Amino acid sequence: MLPDRLTQIRHHLYRHGTTGIHDLARVVNASLATIRRDLQRLEEQGVVVRTHGGAAIAESAGFEAGFATRENRGLEAKRAIADAAFAGLRPGSTVFLDAGTTVLQLARRLRLTPMKLTIFSNSIAIADTLTGVEDIQLVLLGGRLRHENRCVVGPLARQAIEGLWFDRLYLGASAIQPDGAIATPDSDEAALNAAMLARSGERILLADSSKFGCHSTYRVGTLDQIGQVHTDTGLSADWTQRLRQMNLALHLVAAAASRPAEENRR
Structure with a gap:
Protein backbone atom coordinates (compact mmCIF):
# COMPACT_ATOMS: atom_id res chain seq x y z
CA MET A 1 0.00 0.00 0.00
CA LEU A 2 1.32 3.44 -0.92
CA PRO A 3 2.03 5.79 2.01
CA ASP A 4 -0.49 8.57 2.57
CA ARG A 5 0.36 12.14 1.68
CA LEU A 6 1.28 13.26 5.22
CA THR A 7 3.62 10.29 5.58
CA GLN A 8 5.24 11.12 2.24
CA ILE A 9 5.80 14.71 3.39
CA ARG A 10 7.29 13.62 6.74
CA HIS A 11 9.66 11.14 5.12
CA HIS A 12 10.76 13.60 2.44
CA LEU A 13 11.57 16.27 5.04
CA TYR A 14 13.40 13.69 7.16
CA ARG A 15 15.61 12.56 4.28
CA HIS A 16 16.12 15.90 2.49
CA GLY A 17 15.88 18.57 5.18
CA THR A 18 14.17 21.94 4.73
CA THR A 19 12.08 21.89 1.55
CA GLY A 20 10.00 24.58 -0.18
CA ILE A 21 6.27 24.11 -0.61
CA HIS A 22 6.56 24.07 -4.42
CA ASP A 23 8.97 21.12 -4.21
CA LEU A 24 6.75 19.35 -1.69
CA ALA A 25 3.74 19.83 -3.96
CA ARG A 26 5.67 18.25 -6.81
CA VAL A 27 6.90 15.33 -4.68
CA VAL A 28 3.41 14.35 -3.46
CA ASN A 29 1.52 15.57 -6.55
CA ALA A 30 -0.76 17.97 -4.66
CA SER A 31 -1.79 21.61 -4.96
CA LEU A 32 -0.05 24.38 -3.01
CA ALA A 33 -3.23 24.98 -1.00
CA THR A 34 -3.33 21.30 -0.01
CA ILE A 35 0.35 21.34 1.00
CA ARG A 36 -0.19 24.42 3.16
CA ARG A 37 -3.08 22.69 4.97
CA ASP A 38 -0.99 19.54 5.40
CA LEU A 39 1.94 21.49 6.85
CA GLN A 40 -0.36 23.32 9.25
CA ARG A 41 -1.71 19.96 10.46
CA LEU A 42 1.79 18.49 10.84
CA GLU A 43 2.96 21.62 12.67
CA GLU A 44 0.05 21.31 15.10
CA GLN A 45 1.12 17.71 15.75
CA GLY A 46 4.65 18.92 16.53
CA VAL A 47 6.16 16.92 13.66
CA VAL A 48 7.34 19.81 11.46
CA VAL A 49 8.14 23.49 11.75
CA ARG A 50 7.16 25.82 8.93
CA THR A 51 9.85 28.07 7.51
CA HIS A 52 9.63 30.97 5.06
CA GLY A 53 8.19 29.24 2.00
CA GLY A 54 8.66 25.70 3.22
CA ALA A 55 9.04 23.35 6.17
CA ALA A 56 11.50 21.19 8.11
CA ILE A 57 11.29 18.30 10.57
CA ALA A 58 10.85 19.68 14.11
CA GLU A 59 13.90 19.44 16.34
CA SER A 60 13.96 19.64 20.13
CA ALA A 61 14.75 23.09 21.48
CA GLY A 62 17.52 23.99 23.91
CA PHE A 63 20.38 21.83 22.61
CA GLU A 64 23.78 23.05 23.69
Whole structure:
Protein backbone atom coordinates (compact mmCIF):
# COMPACT_ATOMS: atom_id res chain seq x y z
CA MET A 1 0.00 0.00 0.00
CA LEU A 2 1.32 3.44 -0.92
CA PRO A 3 2.03 5.79 2.01
CA ASP A 4 -0.49 8.57 2.57
CA ARG A 5 0.36 12.14 1.68
CA LEU A 6 1.28 13.26 5.22
CA THR A 7 3.62 10.29 5.58
CA GLN A 8 5.24 11.12 2.24
CA ILE A 9 5.80 14.71 3.39
CA ARG A 10 7.29 13.62 6.74
CA HIS A 11 9.66 11.14 5.12
CA HIS A 12 10.76 13.60 2.44
CA LEU A 13 11.57 16.27 5.04
CA TYR A 14 13.40 13.69 7.16
CA ARG A 15 15.61 12.56 4.28
CA HIS A 16 16.12 15.90 2.49
CA GLY A 17 15.88 18.57 5.18
CA THR A 18 14.17 21.94 4.73
CA THR A 19 12.08 21.89 1.55
CA GLY A 20 10.00 24.58 -0.18
CA ILE A 21 6.27 24.11 -0.61
CA HIS A 22 6.56 24.07 -4.42
CA ASP A 23 8.97 21.12 -4.21
CA LEU A 24 6.75 19.35 -1.69
CA ALA A 25 3.74 19.83 -3.96
CA ARG A 26 5.67 18.25 -6.81
CA VAL A 27 6.90 15.33 -4.68
CA VAL A 28 3.41 14.35 -3.46
CA ASN A 29 1.52 15.57 -6.55
CA ALA A 30 -0.76 17.97 -4.66
CA SER A 31 -1.79 21.61 -4.96
CA LEU A 32 -0.05 24.38 -3.01
CA ALA A 33 -3.23 24.98 -1.00
CA THR A 34 -3.33 21.30 -0.01
CA ILE A 35 0.35 21.34 1.00
CA ARG A 36 -0.19 24.42 3.16
CA ARG A 37 -3.08 22.69 4.97
CA ASP A 38 -0.99 19.54 5.40
CA LEU A 39 1.94 21.49 6.85
CA GLN A 40 -0.36 23.32 9.25
CA ARG A 41 -1.71 19.96 10.46
CA LEU A 42 1.79 18.49 10.84
CA GLU A 43 2.96 21.62 12.67
CA GLU A 44 0.05 21.31 15.10
CA GLN A 45 1.12 17.71 15.75
CA GLY A 46 4.65 18.92 16.53
CA VAL A 47 6.16 16.92 13.66
CA VAL A 48 7.34 19.81 11.46
CA VAL A 49 8.14 23.49 11.75
CA ARG A 50 7.16 25.82 8.93
CA THR A 51 9.85 28.07 7.51
CA HIS A 52 9.63 30.97 5.06
CA GLY A 53 8.19 29.24 2.00
CA GLY A 54 8.66 25.70 3.22
CA ALA A 55 9.04 23.35 6.17
CA ALA A 56 11.50 21.19 8.11
CA ILE A 57 11.29 18.30 10.57
CA ALA A 58 10.85 19.68 14.11
CA GLU A 59 13.90 19.44 16.34
CA SER A 60 13.96 19.64 20.13
CA ALA A 61 14.75 23.09 21.48
CA GLY A 62 17.52 23.99 23.91
CA PHE A 63 20.38 21.83 22.61
CA GLU A 64 23.78 23.05 23.69
CA ALA A 65 25.85 24.51 20.88
CA GLY A 66 28.48 21.77 21.04
CA PHE A 67 25.93 18.98 20.92
CA ALA A 68 23.99 20.66 18.11
CA THR A 69 27.20 21.04 16.10
CA ARG A 70 28.03 17.35 16.46
CA GLU A 71 24.44 16.37 15.75
CA ASN A 72 24.37 18.26 12.45
CA ARG A 73 27.82 17.21 11.26
CA GLY A 74 27.41 14.64 8.49
CA LEU A 75 23.64 14.75 8.96
CA GLU A 76 22.81 13.19 5.58
CA ALA A 77 25.00 10.18 6.33
CA LYS A 78 23.59 9.82 9.84
CA ARG A 79 20.01 9.88 8.58
CA ALA A 80 20.78 7.33 5.86
CA ILE A 81 22.41 5.06 8.46
CA ALA A 82 19.40 5.46 10.75
CA ASP A 83 17.04 4.70 7.87
CA ALA A 84 18.83 1.42 7.17
CA ALA A 85 19.01 0.48 10.87
CA PHE A 86 15.29 1.18 11.28
CA ALA A 87 14.53 -1.79 9.00
CA GLY A 88 16.02 -4.13 11.61
CA LEU A 89 13.70 -3.08 14.46
CA ARG A 90 11.17 -5.72 15.47
CA PRO A 91 7.85 -4.88 17.17
CA GLY A 92 7.52 -6.19 20.70
CA SER A 93 11.24 -6.13 21.48
CA THR A 94 13.16 -4.29 24.20
CA VAL A 95 15.77 -1.92 22.77
CA PHE A 96 18.46 0.31 24.24
CA LEU A 97 19.27 3.50 22.34
CA ASP A 98 22.47 5.11 23.56
CA ALA A 99 23.30 8.82 23.46
CA GLY A 100 25.14 8.95 20.12
CA THR A 101 24.04 11.53 17.56
CA THR A 102 23.55 8.87 14.86
CA VAL A 103 21.40 6.85 17.27
CA LEU A 104 19.38 10.02 17.85
CA GLN A 105 18.53 10.01 14.15
CA LEU A 106 17.20 6.46 14.55
CA ALA A 107 14.89 7.76 17.30
CA ARG A 108 13.72 10.53 14.98
CA ARG A 109 13.09 7.97 12.25
CA LEU A 110 11.08 5.89 14.72
CA ARG A 111 9.00 8.94 15.63
CA LEU A 112 7.91 9.13 11.98
CA THR A 113 6.83 5.46 11.83
CA PRO A 114 6.17 4.25 15.39
CA MET A 115 5.98 0.59 16.35
CA LYS A 116 5.31 -1.26 19.61
CA LEU A 117 8.63 -1.22 21.47
CA THR A 118 10.03 -0.85 24.95
CA ILE A 119 12.90 1.61 24.65
CA PHE A 120 15.50 2.31 27.31
CA SER A 121 17.89 5.22 26.91
CA ASN A 122 20.28 7.46 28.79
CA SER A 123 19.80 10.27 26.26
CA ILE A 124 17.78 13.38 27.13
CA ALA A 125 17.57 14.18 23.41
CA ILE A 126 16.06 10.77 22.64
CA ALA A 127 13.62 11.17 25.53
CA ASP A 128 12.57 14.54 24.05
CA THR A 129 12.13 12.92 20.64
CA LEU A 130 10.07 9.91 21.73
CA THR A 131 8.00 11.37 24.56
CA GLY A 132 4.32 10.83 23.80
CA VAL A 133 4.91 8.68 20.70
CA GLU A 134 2.17 6.08 20.37
CA ASP A 135 3.05 2.41 21.09
CA ILE A 136 6.47 3.24 22.57
CA GLN A 137 7.08 2.56 26.24
CA LEU A 138 10.00 4.82 27.08
CA VAL A 139 12.30 4.33 30.09
CA LEU A 140 14.95 6.95 30.83
CA LEU A 141 17.84 6.00 33.12
CA GLY A 142 18.67 8.17 36.11
CA GLY A 143 22.13 9.46 36.94
CA ARG A 144 24.52 12.38 36.57
CA LEU A 145 23.70 14.69 33.65
CA ARG A 146 26.58 14.97 31.22
CA HIS A 147 25.85 18.33 29.60
CA GLU A 148 28.20 17.90 26.64
CA ASN A 149 26.26 14.93 25.30
CA ARG A 150 22.82 15.57 26.87
CA CYS A 151 22.87 12.19 28.56
CA VAL A 152 22.91 10.63 32.02
CA VAL A 153 25.88 8.60 33.21
CA GLY A 154 27.49 7.45 36.46
CA PRO A 155 26.97 4.76 39.13
CA LEU A 156 23.17 5.12 39.36
CA ALA A 157 22.75 4.51 35.64
CA ARG A 158 25.18 1.56 35.67
CA GLN A 159 23.39 0.02 38.66
CA ALA A 160 20.07 0.21 36.80
CA ILE A 161 21.50 -1.51 33.72
CA GLU A 162 22.95 -4.38 35.74
CA GLY A 163 19.41 -5.54 36.54
CA LEU A 164 18.16 -5.34 32.94
CA TRP A 165 18.43 -7.22 29.64
CA PHE A 166 17.94 -5.75 26.16
CA ASP A 167 17.11 -7.61 22.97
CA ARG A 168 19.05 -5.05 20.96
CA LEU A 169 21.54 -2.28 21.65
CA TYR A 170 22.08 0.55 19.18
CA LEU A 171 25.42 2.07 20.10
CA GLY A 172 27.11 5.17 18.75
CA ALA A 173 30.82 5.96 19.00
CA SER A 174 33.03 9.01 19.34
CA ALA A 175 35.90 7.02 17.82
CA ILE A 176 36.70 3.58 16.45
CA GLN A 177 40.43 3.41 17.00
CA PRO A 178 42.98 1.75 14.68
CA ASP A 179 43.29 -1.16 17.13
CA GLY A 180 39.54 -1.84 16.88
CA ALA A 181 38.63 -0.26 20.22
CA ILE A 182 35.41 1.75 20.52
CA ALA A 183 36.18 4.86 22.58
CA THR A 184 34.66 8.00 24.07
CA PRO A 185 36.08 11.14 25.79
CA ASP A 186 34.21 10.60 29.10
CA SER A 187 35.09 7.87 31.61
CA ASP A 188 31.57 7.55 33.07
CA GLU A 189 30.04 7.30 29.60
CA ALA A 190 32.59 4.64 28.65
CA ALA A 191 31.74 2.59 31.74
CA LEU A 192 28.01 2.87 31.07
CA ASN A 193 28.40 1.91 27.41
CA ALA A 194 30.46 -1.11 28.45
CA ALA A 195 27.59 -2.15 30.75
CA MET A 196 25.16 -1.78 27.85
CA LEU A 197 27.27 -4.15 25.77
CA ALA A 198 27.33 -6.71 28.58
CA ARG A 199 23.54 -6.66 29.02
CA SER A 200 22.43 -6.85 25.37
CA GLY A 201 21.69 -9.73 23.02
CA GLU A 202 22.28 -8.11 19.62
CA ARG A 203 24.79 -5.26 19.54
CA ILE A 204 24.61 -2.85 16.63
CA LEU A 205 27.07 -0.03 16.02
CA LEU A 206 25.81 3.07 14.23
CA ALA A 207 28.71 5.31 13.22
CA ASP A 208 29.43 7.44 10.17
CA SER A 209 32.68 6.75 8.34
CA SER A 210 34.47 9.78 9.83
CA LYS A 211 34.64 8.00 13.21
CA PHE A 212 36.81 5.12 11.92
CA GLY A 213 40.55 5.47 12.56
CA CYS A 214 40.04 8.22 15.16
CA HIS A 215 41.19 8.21 18.79
CA SER A 216 39.47 9.03 22.07
CA THR A 217 40.55 8.66 25.68
CA TYR A 218 38.34 6.00 27.30
CA ARG A 219 37.74 2.51 25.95
CA VAL A 220 34.14 1.26 25.74
CA GLY A 221 34.79 -2.14 24.18
CA THR A 222 36.01 -3.67 20.95
CA LEU A 223 34.56 -4.35 17.54
CA ASP A 224 34.57 -8.10 18.18
CA GLN A 225 31.77 -7.48 20.73
CA ILE A 226 29.60 -6.05 17.95
CA GLY A 227 27.36 -8.09 15.65
CA GLN A 228 26.41 -5.45 13.07
CA VAL A 229 27.95 -2.22 11.83
CA HIS A 230 25.93 0.42 9.98
CA THR A 231 28.04 3.11 8.33
CA ASP A 232 28.24 5.04 5.06
CA THR A 233 30.01 4.37 1.79
CA GLY A 234 32.71 6.86 2.70
CA LEU A 235 34.35 4.08 4.75
CA SER A 236 37.88 3.38 3.54
CA ALA A 237 38.72 0.19 1.66
CA ASP A 238 41.06 -0.86 4.51
CA TRP A 239 38.35 -0.56 7.15
CA THR A 240 35.80 -2.26 4.91
CA GLN A 241 38.14 -5.22 4.49
CA ARG A 242 38.90 -5.39 8.22
CA LEU A 243 35.23 -5.44 9.17
CA ARG A 244 34.51 -8.18 6.63
CA GLN A 245 37.41 -10.24 7.96
CA MET A 246 35.93 -9.91 11.46
CA ASN A 247 32.77 -11.61 10.15
CA LEU A 248 30.57 -8.65 11.07
CA ALA A 249 27.30 -7.90 9.31
CA LEU A 250 28.36 -4.76 7.47
CA HIS A 251 25.71 -2.37 6.13
CA LEU A 252 27.02 0.41 3.89
CA VAL A 253 24.59 3.17 2.97
CA ALA A 254 24.90 5.93 0.41
CA ALA A 255 23.89 9.20 2.06
CA ALA A 256 23.05 11.02 -1.16
CA ALA A 257 20.94 8.24 -2.67
CA SER A 258 17.19 8.14 -2.31
CA ARG A 259 17.50 4.50 -1.27
CA PRO A 260 20.34 3.15 0.87
CA ALA A 261 22.83 0.84 -0.84
CA GLU A 262 23.20 -2.02 1.60
CA GLU A 263 25.90 -4.62 1.71
CA ASN A 264 25.72 -7.58 4.08
CA ARG A 265 28.73 -9.71 4.89
CA ARG A 266 28.91 -12.51 7.44
